[in-house]
Amino acid sequence: MKLLVSLLTLAAHAAALAVSPRANNLQPTVSGTNIAISPSGGGTYPRLTSLSDGSVLGSFTAFSGSTKILTVTRSTDGARTFSAWGTISPPGRYDVSREFLLWGWMYLSLSQITATISHDSGRTWSFLSQVDQRTRTATNNGLWEPFIRIARSGAIQVYYAAENNSGDQDILMRSSTNNGLTWSGATTVAGATTTGRDGMPGCADYTASGQARVICIFETTEGTAPFFTVKSVISTNDGVSFSSRATVYVPTGSGHNAGAPQIVTTSAGTLVAGFMTDEEHSGGQRVAARRSI
Numbered sequence: 118m119k120l121l122v123s124l125l126t127l128a129a130h131a132a133a134l135a136v137s138p139r140a141n142n143l144q145p146t147v148s149g150t151n152i153a154i155s156p157s158g159g160g161t162y163p164r165l166t167s168l169s170d171g172s173v174l175g176s177f178t179a180f181s182g183s184t185k186i187l188t189v190t191r192s193t194d195g196a197r198t199f200s201a202w203g204t205i206s207p208p209g210r211y212d213v214s215r216e217f218l219l220w221g222w223m224y225l226s227l228s229q230i231t232a233t234i235s236h237d238s239g240r241t242w243s244f245l246s247q248v249d250q251r252t253r254t255a256t257n258n259g260l261w262e263p264f265i266r267i268a269r270s271g272a273i274q275v276y277y278a279a280e281n282n283s284g285d286q287d288i289l290m291r292s293s294t295n296n297g298l299t300w301s302g303a304t305t306v307a308g309a310t311t312t313g314r315d316g317m318p319g320c321a322d323y324t325a326s327g328q329a330r331v332i333c334i335f336e337t338t339e340g341t342a343p344f345f346t347v348k349s350v351i352s353t354n355d356g357v358s359f360s361s362r363a364t365v366y367v368p369t370g371s372g373h374n375a376g377a378p379q380i381v382t383t384s385a386g387t388l389v390a391g392f393m394t395d396e397e398h399s400g401g402q403r404v405a406a407r408r409s410i
């Protein structure tokens with residue numbers, strides 16, 4: 118039986134660790150074929166994961182009037198087609214986050230990141246634990262955009278954005294060594310010594326010079342507010358601490374954004390980052406295209 122965990126919506130700084138340039142002048146390409154993860158064609162914030170049985174689960178936010186529903190779909194043909202599979206419906210009023218099978222919800226004055234669990238390959242879900250929770254204040258204090266990483270130690274790590282005020286937000290991480298029942302205190306991954314809205318983290322494991330590393334990529338307004346660029350930090354100790362920040366991508370021209378990044382390691386060991394950018398548009402248009410580097 119497949120056990121799935123979903124999450125609902127050390128500030129040690131060393132010299133920056135550089136990521137090697139593109140291997141053999143690699144130019145990433147993306148197929149122009151659209152695959153509908155949502156059977157109805159609607160929804161936002163889609164994410165995918167593969168299971169040990171070969172199936173692929175999709176997740177996205179669906180809408181029924183003003184109600185948001187975190188919806189799960191399933192593919193058994195290599196992610197070519199998807200069909201309805203299940204939902205995760207928390208109580209009260211909530212906001213759905215951006216990472217696969219993750220959500221955060223807000224009720225009255227609380228901001229929470231909540232873990233749920235499935236024992237049937239993602240078809241049904243039940244409450245597991247609160248990863249983080251705090252009272253919202255006049256300076257917002259929101260918790261957003263959780264991302265799950267399974268550490269090499271076997272621990273579950275949750276990376277997420279924690280709002281300090283309207284102009285400053287950090288990336289935090291909490292870990293669990295008992296399958297999500299309880300969680301550690303928060304580690305600051307990025308933002309402890311900078312001012313800007315660091316958000317939408319994503320992580321990937323890779324090897325450089327024979328050393329296992331973790332890269333965490335995120336969007337930020339550090340030095341460019343209100344516009345976003347993409348930066349990263351690197352860990353050489355399985356996520357215990359991270360290096361100082363390095364630039365991944367700055368959009369060309371002025372008044373443009375690059376954000377909502379994710380990163381993966383290919384089977385050849387190459388890191389590929391994807392993100393949204395509006396640099397091909399002008400006049401303040403809120404239109405974005407997806408780009409990979």
